[in-house]
Amino acid sequence: MLKDAQGLDVSTVSELAIAAIDIYIEQCLCYGNQAESSILAAVNAEPHCILANTYAAAYYLSQENVADAQEAVSYLHRARNYFTHANEREKLHFLATEAWANKRIDRAIAYCEEIVARYPQDLLAVQQGQYHYFYQGDKSGLTCIAGTVLNANAGNHYLMGMLAFGLEQSDRLAEAERLARFALEINRADPWAQHAVAHVMETQGRYREGIAWMESFADTWGNCNSMLYTHNWWHVALFYLADGEISKVLSIYDIHVWGKADKTSAKDQVGAISLLMRLELVGIDVGDRWQDLSFYLRDRVHEHALPFQDLHYVYALARADYLHLVTEMLVSMTKYSQKVPTCLQKTWQDVALPAARGVIAHSIYDWRKTVKELKPIIHRLSEIGGSNAQRKLFEQIYEDANQKLAIQITSRSHLDYPHAIAS
Ligand SMILES: [Fe+2]
Secondary structure (H helix, E strand, O other): OEEOOOOOEEOOOOHHHHHHHHHHHHHHHOOEOOHHHHHHHHHHHOOOOHHHHHHHHHHHHOOOOHHHHHHHHHHHHHHHOOOOOOOHHHHHHHHHHHHHHOOOHHHHHHHHHHHHHHOOOOHHHHHHHHHHHHHHOOHHHHHHHHHOOOHHHOOOHHHHHHHHHHHHHOOOHHHHHHHHHHHHHHOOOOHHHHHHHHHHHHHOOOHHHHHHHHHOOHHHOOOEOHHHHHHHHHHHHHHHHHOOOHHHHHHHHHHHHOOOOOOOOHHHHHHHHHHHHHHHHOOOOOOOHHHHHHHHHHHHOOOOOOHHHHHHHHHHHHHOOOHHHHHHHHHHHHHHHHHOOHHHHHHHHHHHHHHHHHHHHHHOOOHHHHHHHHHHHHHHHHHHOOOHHHHHHHHHHHHHHHHHHHHHHHHHHHHHHHHHHHO
16 A cells, blocks of 8 residues: 555555656646546556546546547446455545446535545545536535645645636635635646636626736646646637637637647637637638538537537537538437436526527527527526526527527518518
8 A cells, every 4th residue: 555645545565656646646736737647547557447447537538529438438447347346435436436437427526525525635536526616617626625625735836726626616706716816826837727717807898908918827827738738728719709800809719729739638629619619600601610620520410419509519610511410419318318317407498408408409590490499497506507607608699699699680670561561
């Protein structure tokens, strides 16, 4: 039995494995681009280590696609062989990850909470718990799981960044900004803390300040994973968009958001789709970018990893005129919503499906159907997860359709007027 850098026991005698696990934890917390290589190094150094295999499974699950989910299951099968001799924390991590693989997100959260309660210095459990709360749209969970271990991790900037993000999502903006800025005094290069302040500035409409803030840290993003690299640039692009600097937005899209994306990564794809949608909503012609992007979405039709992702995919496929895939995906989403575990069923059936029909309608300029589908669920969109800033897009789509429908009705009533007189 050895201890990791957090002082927690790990069932291994391999110094190489524990060193690689420590790198993996650090890489997860700093959103680094060496997370996969480090956890695979840990598994290679100690193939019988339940925690290394479990962490590898969690890494692949977080990629939110079918191929990586299968990879995760193979690591979970290996981890299961060593369950009996694992310590309590390792068993809880395994159970949390197994529940995640089985889409039992309610159980996964309960296990993460259990780990955090018993081992408050386990920041990967805090991060994983936050991840699940985020995609459940549970703002208080996001804040609570980080807030309860603040004293046990005094001075840890990663935890401050995690808590700051939860506070921002809960509209506790001043507290969020103060805490994130404090984290950055400890480590200027903490990209999640930088990102938490960007969210505060976005919410408060401090666009010019947001540009200056994020660009002042861009030099620290070179070693970020593609998700946070592209996402932080996505935030910069949103600031420029709000400020009307469209050429800058297109250039950031081409150079960073899509240009540096892992084009097969679900989260990178979602950011790019979201930016193109926002550009079109302000009347910008995005050229052939939908076709370029949607080429990489053709295998996503039956995945259904997250409803938040599906809503983006289906819109992009529609805008790229893959209408047969849109139909196929909607049928597939409907079938999936009937077999998904109970804890996710209401979200899929009551929110995701009408939202999907609504965004598809918007993509083909059917304003009436867009409004009809989105109106009843617009106040429940938080259930599909994502951040406030990310979900705002769907509210904008709804408002856009409402405005265009009103114009359509007004212009038609003018046209109808002579007939009304005649009759
Ligand atoms: Fe964000």
